[in-house]
Amino acid sequence: MDLSYGPEYESFRAEVVTFLTTHRDAAPKGEGMRAAASLAWQKLLIENGYTARTIPEQYGGYGAEPDILKSRIIAEEFANAKTSTGLGGQGISMLVPTLLEMGTEEQKQQFIGPTLRGEMVWCQGYSEPGAGSDLASLRTSAVLDGDEWVVNGQKIWTSTAHIADWIFCLVRTEPDAPKHKGISFLLFEMDTPGIEIRPLVDMTGAANFNETFFTDVRVPKQQIVGERGEGWLVANAILGHERDSLGNPNITLARFNALIDLLKTETIDGQRLIDHPTYRDRLMRIQGRVMALRCNDLRILSAKLNNADATLARMIVKLQGTELRHDLEGLAIDAMGEFGLAYDDNPYVRDHGSWQAQYMFYLGLIIGGGTSQIQKNIISERGLDMPREPKVEKASQG
Numbered sequence: 001m002d003l004s005y006g007p008e009y010e011s012f013r014a015e016v017v018t019f020l021t022t023h024r025d026a027a028p029k030g031e032g033m034r035a036a037a038s039l040a041w042q043k044l045l046i047e048n049g050y051t052a053r054t055i056p057e058q059y060g061g062y063g064a065e066p067d068i069l070k071s072r073i074i075a076e077e078f079a080n081a082k083t084s085t086g087l088g089g090q091g092i093s094m095l096v097p098t099l100l101e102m103g104t105e106e107q108k109q110q111f112i113g114p115t116l117r118g119e120m121v122w123c124q125g126y127s128e129p130g131a132g133s134d135l136a137s138l139r140t141s142a143v144l145d146g147d148e149w150v151v152n153g154q155k156i157w158t159s160t161a162h163i164a165d166w167i168f169c170l171v172r173t174e175p176d177a178p179k180h181k182g183i184s185f186l187l188f189e190m191d192t193p194g195i196e197i198r199p200l201v202d203m204t205g206a207a208n209f210n211e212t213f214f215t216d217v218r219v220p221k222q223q224i225v226g227e228r229g230e231g232w233l234v235a236n237a238i239l240g241h242e243r244d245s246l247g248n249p250n251i252t253l254a255r256f257n258a259l260i261d262l263l264k265t266e267t268i269d270g271q272r273l274i275d276h277p278t279y280r281d282r283l284m285r286i287q288g289r290v291m292a293l294r295c296n297d298l299r300i301l302s303a304k305l306n307n308a309d310a311t312l313a314r315m316i317v318k319l320q321g322t323e324l325r326h327d328l329e330g331l332a333i334d335a336m337g338e339f340g341l342a343y344d345d346n347p348y349v350r351d352h353g354s355w356q357a358q359y360m361f362y363l364g365l366i367i368g369g370g371t372s373q374i375q376k377n378i379i380s381e382r383g384l385d386m387p388r389e390p391k392v393e394k395a396s397q398g
């Protein structure tokens with residue numbers, strides 16, 4: 001089987017490699033999303049079509065025709081070069097594609113460009129106490145008062161709410177409709193009066209997510225995406241984009257390559273771990289899963305090229321990708337022995353603590369965006385047509 005992409009694409013690959021060789025020193029190395037280096041790198045990537053590639057120019061993207069193979073080559077070469085592919089986050093990965101599909105022209109003009117450039121940071125207001133996996137039970141309400149929605153209620157686990165400029169938020173606008181039907185999707189600024197953010201400290205000691213409270217928050221009527229009461233459709237479109245972005249096989253491959261480097265430098269009794277039978281065995285098990293994830297990605301790619309259905313192949317990416325990353329980062333921590341426990345400014349910490357940080361981060365991602373158990377339910381019921389699990393309505397919604 002010939003898996004090469006052909007001369008036209010190999011010449012494109014050469015262009016990408018030249019870009020990376022010339023510019024990779026300017027790429028951010030773990031700086032935050034607001035850092036000048038991150039914003040400058042994002043600008044350079046957009047200008048050269050290495051991020052926001054197919055987003056129309058009038059909305060701040062590069063405006064290339066969709067070409068799945070070129071997008072794939074970019075991803076592969078950035079992974080090989082272990083170089084940042086630019087900013088991500090909930091605004092860029094989730095909201096932008098959803099606005100392109102479902103937003104009004106005004107919303108596209110107002111939000112997509114600044115979000116792509118990293119000037120407008122978003123958070124996602126979905127989960128509530130009592131509405132996580134069963135998201136449609138959410139109770140935060142929005143009532144129309146003249147030209148404004150008045151929002152009251154509480155969200156929880158709102159990642160980056162403390163640094164976000166805007167929120168995309170699910171609210172109940174039709175309290176008497178069946179629970180999936182009475183939801184709307186609003187956009188509003190995080191400095192609107194009536195919003196209170198309380199940090200939630202996680203087991204790493206950091207507070208990356210929050211409880212977010214709304215008391216009579218007034219939102220202009222037109223800041224709704226989709227029709228009133230049809231926010232569930234928008235929410236599901238966003239969740240699809242979120243899940244696509246959570247198990248990226250090229251980033252996983254880049255981390256796997258870094259893991260190999262680590263096992264070549266770490267030793268036990270003078271023996272390199274890469275030559276140690278136990279670690280070698282564990283590395284190969286991880287390698288098998290990385291290859292399987294990449295093959296699944298090729299399956300999705302080939303389905304897209306042939307206009308075939310890739311639903312099932314897409315469904316498994318989040319489940320497999322997040323669990324694999326957690327195990328991959330965990331092997332690195334084991335390989336570092338006692339230094340695997342070092343954190344933050346400990347002088348013995350390796351690779352700026354990225355293995356420890358990613359291990360914890362992916363533990364969170366196994367839960368966030370729909371837990372692994374929920375992914376398995378979705379795969380079995382919607383992907384494999386197995387019998388649906390019995391739905392038990394809560395005794396009281398009040």
Ligand SMILES: Cc1cc2nc3c(=O)[nH]c(=O)nc-3n(C[C@H](O)[C@H](O)[C@H](O)COP(=O)(O)OP(=O)(O)OC[C@H]3O[C@@H](n4cnc5c(N)ncnc54)[C@H](O)[C@@H]3O)c2cc1C
Pocket residue numbers: 123124125126127128130131132133134156157158159160209363364365367368369370371372373374377
């Ligand atoms: C790192 C991180 C970041 C997050 N960021 C955000 C964010 O920015 N915005 C936001 O809105 N939310 C966010 N969340 C919340 C996340 O979406 C929820 O945690 C998730 O949907 C699960 O909901 P829950 O925590 O209420 O758990 P529950 O729904 O209470 O589930 C508890 C346990 O029961 C299992 N379970 C529940 N129902 C079923 C079922 N039907 N079948 C089998 N098992 C089931 C679950 O798998 C889980 O193990 C984040 C979470 C994490 C961990």
